[in-house]
Amino acid sequence: MPARIRFAQIAAVAHVTLSYPKRFNAMSRAMWRDLRAVFERIQGMTELRCVLVSGEGGHFCAGGDISEYPGFRFQEPSLRTFHEDEVWGALNAMLGCDVPLVAQIEGNCMGAGVEIASCCDIRLATESARFGAPIARLGFPMAPREAALVAREVGLGTARQMLLEAAVFSAPDMLQRGFLSRIVPDADVGTLARASVQRISQLAPQAARLNKQTLRALMHDQLPMLLTTAYDYADGIEHREGIAAFLEKRAPTF
Template sequence: MPAKIRLEQCDGVVHVTLCNPKRFNAMSRAMWRDLKVVFERIQGMASVRCVLVTGAGAHFCAGGDISEYASFRFQETSLREFHEVEVWGALGAMLACDVPMVAQIEGNCMGAGVEIASCCDIRLAAQSARFGAPIARLGFPMAPREAALVARETGLATARQMLLEASVFSATDMLQRGFLSGVVADADVSAVAQATVGRICELAPQAARLNKQTLRALVPEPPSSLLATAYDYADSAEQREGISAFLEKRPPMF
């Protein structure tokens, strides 16, 4: 099955599924572009009352598809395009969507998975789900807009541990830290997510959209001075070593 974003609509609910099962639903560049198109489309669907975001199979999203990284990450222009146009294009489309969004999180929720979940309004996780952004092991930082999003939703202390220690947290940890709305037994997460979607669909849809617009207006943007030099590290030895080590299945030597 090719990596893709699957969209299904039924009775006022859109189900968006991250599909790349061979890589635990890691996001390819094509998937980021598709995700943007999907949420721009959803924004224009007047009849939609709720969006449910899930991963195919046993995982939500294990991060980015690292097998693609060597083809674009070592050149500043292509690296900037990836983060500012492709990744932030998709995340920005999610954030700009006025329809309430519920994330059903199972298995790995790493890096890109945390970013996508951070765009959702209500996050429900299976007990066995795991969360983190261990990209320090790959030798590169999180892009500024993405880091601002993750820090806002997970909390600064959690974001620091994810990025500086490559810490991985349990679902219970993330519930206690305020990132998750609920944690349930693995076997029950789908039913609980569906029930949450059902409650949202019973409420006034225009009020929900207006509430999302109000909450969105309260979010600050990262300073432009930070974005200007954000990708100067593209050709760094650390990034080359981190990605090479991952692809060669060996520990990096920083």
């Protein structure tokens, strides 16, 4: 099967699947470009309430498609284009997405997989999942924007071990280090990931989008920029419904 990013929509939930099973879903250049296009599309889909990001065939993502590397990595302009335009373009589209993102992580989550997972809001992993970025064995560093993203999400100490020791961590390790939201049995990951998506989807969607905007502003020290519009939701339908439902002792309808 060709390397691709699969997109499907079921009601108010988008399913984004990294699909290159013969290489454990390693990211090709075309997949990076497709991932960007998918998330730019998702950002404009106002009906969506949650996105589930997963890999095909029992793995999340084993890193980059190394078979492509000799064709562009040895020239500075093409290497820069790859990291700054293709990879960061996709990751930045994920980071800029206001819809909540849930990662369903199985098997290998290496390099590019850690970067993609780092863009997600909730991260569920199987007990057998493995995490790392052992690119030092390939003779090159992690690109600066990607390293900053990973270090922020996994922690600076863990990033140092991944990049300097080529250390690989278990799911319990990454839960303890604060990267994972939850570890689940391998056989139950799909069911429990969908349950998480369903819980999010039942809550107020505009509130979720506003929360993501606020959290993004906090990460970039841009909170003052939000203050002029921070309370524009005052007369909003969701706001009125949520409070009315609480006072009337009923479930809200969002």
